[in-house]
Amino acid sequence: MTTSTNKAALQFNHVSYSDGPTPIINDVTGFFPQGKITTLVGPSGAGKTTLFRLCNGLISQDTGEIIIDGKDINQYEPTELRRTVGLALQSATMLSGSVYQNLSMPLTLKGEKLPEEQAINLLMDVGLGAEYLQRNVKDLSGGQRQKVSIARTLVNKPKILLLDEITSSLDRVSQQDVEELIKKINTKFEVTIIWITHNLQQAISIGNYTWVMMSGKLMESGESTLLSNPQNDSVKRFVQGEIE
Numbered sequence: 001m002t003t004s005t006n007k008a009a010l011q012f013n014h015v016s017y018s019d020g021p022t023p024i025i026n027d028v029t030g031f032f033p034q035g036k037i038t039t040l041v042g043p044s045g046a047g048k049t050t051l052f053r054l055c056n057g058l059i060s061q062d063t064g065e066i067i068i069d070g071k072d073i074n075q076y077e078p079t080e081l082r083r084t085v086g087l088a089l090q091s092a093t094m095l096s097g098s099v100y101q102n103l104s105m106p107l108t109l110k111g112e113k114l115p116e117e118q119a120i121n122l123l124m125d126v127g128l129g130a131e132y133l134q135r136n137v138k139d140l141s142g143g144q145r146q147k148v149s150i151a152r153t154l155v156n157k158p159k160i161l162l163l164d165e166i167t168s169s170l171d172r173v174s175q176q177d178v179e180e181l182i183k184k185i186n187t188k189f190e191v192t193i194i195w196i197t198h199n200l201q202q203a204i205s206i207g208n209y210t211w212v213m214m215s216g217k218l219m220e221s222g223e224s225t226l227l228s229n230p231q232n233d234s235v236k237r238f239v240q241g242e243i244e
């Protein structure tokens with residue numbers, strides 16, 4: 001049974017951000033429901049990645065409020081914000097070295113050590129066995145790299161996980177593998193997921209909720225089925241593939 005009450009894990013109130021004269025994020029008001037998977041779609045240049053950079057404090061909004069887990073983003077210490085909001089990217093950036101060194105990175109940065117047992121548990125969580133711990137990351141496939149990258153975001157037990165096109169460079173099988181993994185992480189750790197994707201089929205099948213952004217604006221948001229029946233004319237043209 002689905003509940004009709006959606007508590008916000010992340011709330012935007014009239015958020016704008018410009019770099020120079022052009023607004024990149026333009027008066028965005030909306031929310032991302034707690035414990036759900038929200039897919040974020042929109043044409044190239046719509047401001048999706050910029051929205052993520054606002055959410056994890058890489059940049060700050062010019063106006064408006066961003067509320068994370070009930071608290072204004074400005075009231076977070078930078079380290080607390082990084083712990084609360086995890087980010088994984090398409091490129092799955094890795095340090096050269098072992099899987100273990102890469103998993104440890106979020107703690108090494110703080111001068112702490114990741115217990116080996118915890119590293120193995122993280123590998124299990126993403127469907128990789130303990131034998132991967134000492135593998136060199138340069139020997140991993142794209143799908144395996146992406147799994148290590150996801151495991152690394154879990155080290156800090158984030159409440160919100162931002163995924164920026166993490167499957168777009170993977171083959172179909174690895175893509176489905178990562179999709180299943182994210183659904184499992186969403187359920188097991190009750191983490192709120194926001195997933196940027198260019199794949200509208202994926203946005204419908206994976207998402208509970210969907211945001212459609214165009215030219216820095218939030219055009220539509222709601223249950224992911226909205227993509228099958230958009231109200232807005234521009235969104236209609238976007239889902240029909242007329243705008244990329």
Ligand SMILES: Nc1ncnc2c1ncn2[C@@H]1O[C@H](COP(=O)(O)OP(=O)(O)OP(=O)(O)O)[C@@H](O)[C@H]1O
Pocket residue numbers: 019024042043044045046047048049050051
């Ligand atoms: N640091 C920056 N300085 C100036 N303009 C920027 C900067 N970052 C992004 N932009 C511009 O802001 C707009 C939104 O970019 P953004 O990367 O957020 O889009 P996106 O929706 O993630 O696109 P894509 O689907 O191609 O990844 C683009 O027009 C981009 O050129």
Ligand SMILES: [Mg+2]
Pocket residue numbers: 048049050
């Ligand atoms: Mg982007």
